[in-house]
Amino acid sequence: MLSNIRIVLVQTFHPGNIGAAARAMKTMGLTDLVLVNPRQFPDPEASRLAAGAEDLVEGARVVGSLAEAVSDCVQVVGASARLRSLPLPHFDEPDEMARDVVENAAHDPVALVFGRERFGLTKDEIGLCSHQVSIPANPDYGILNLSQAVQVLAYETFKAWRRRPESGYRPTLPAEERQPSREQVGHFHDHLGRVMQRSGFITQPHARTEAHLHALFARAQPSRRELSLLRGLLASLEGHLPEE
Template sequence: MSGRKAFDRVRVVLKDTTHPGNIGSTARAMKTMGIHQLYLVSPRTLIDASSHALAAGATDILSSAVFCNTLPEALAECTQVFAFSARRRDLSPTFITARVAAETAATNITADGEVALLFGGERSGLTNEDMGRAGYAVEIPTSSEYFSLNLSQAVQIAVYELRQALTKAPRAPQRDMPSQMQMEMFFTHCQEVLDNVNMPKRGDGGLLLARLRRLITRAEPDAAETRMLRGVLRAVQRRIMRADK
């Protein structure tokens, strides 16, 4: 895989961004590392003159930015999602450092996967639901005395680490990984079967699905394994239908 093709398999996804200057600074950070796909999910600001000023020449990334109304739309074709967060939560995906994330992402990319680096808004970051769509939660190690990173600074560190990993990444064994859209179809199917068997009998069904989502995402099933799991779900549904007759 050529270097350019590898970098073209990376998208930076900003959700709920509030400051136009951060969009411009993010574009600049991306271009210095050879990454060009910028996705903006429900931004609370427009790309304006300050965005272009802080892009410092990376205006091509701003002009080609993809605007999405929802996060699933922005992640649909991705086979691996890394959600950057400074806050740990009970149902977060596995937390890893930015360097480990880059090495993991590079392996996925060299196996022809599509990777998303996901960042939340400046004020409140990513929601628990947003984090649940990622395979990994990523933290950037900082001083314990002062750990406040600007959004574009976090993006710069993330794309720098990824560039270093990609330039030395060995060719990975080919794995046909499911897209985020396919995984969301699988989790919708899981919810249908849980409803069919009346699980959980008490308590929060959303919590059960969230735990299953974390478990399955951590296992990183490939496309064939995902199809197999859906086959198991269909078999359960057929048995339920026969039992109900």
């Protein structure tokens, strides 16, 4: 579904903005980048600012017109200030747009179109779109950089996609950040109990004290890494205790 969502940049002036937009796309799982008459491309600055998304920059398709960029799309959303002179459907909120775009992208290509850094899309270019969307911002300073605008709409699109049950999205945590197994937690509490007794904190098994500590660590929900740090601390303390 995400592969059917295309980002189209029209006549981008600064090549670095192409790289920054590619980076914004990749963080949200979007990969289809089309450039309409960029002023300067390819360019080392585009690759430099991609910062890990160079593959999207290298795979970007360059075309001569917006019509060519969106000819196969069933929905084309132009990101711009609302032009009331054009009776296009308008999304006042990006999340509403994203839900609609993702629904259409389930079956066919769709496009999010962004205009030039200085003055956006022309009236004729908006006329090639099926919808408009605006990004609500501070009325006294509502200026977003091109890549910032791409990031906002890409994020809303990704959010709408991952909330669909069929997306199968599951955040991937590094192993050390995951919750420890019950076995690992059990070993920790056994270790803690030994240190408490050897240190003299408790002189005999004390179920109430141990239950309170079990509850404390259950509320804290330490990760595997944090549990490992705690066990390292206990091991260090053990090294300074008298032999039994």
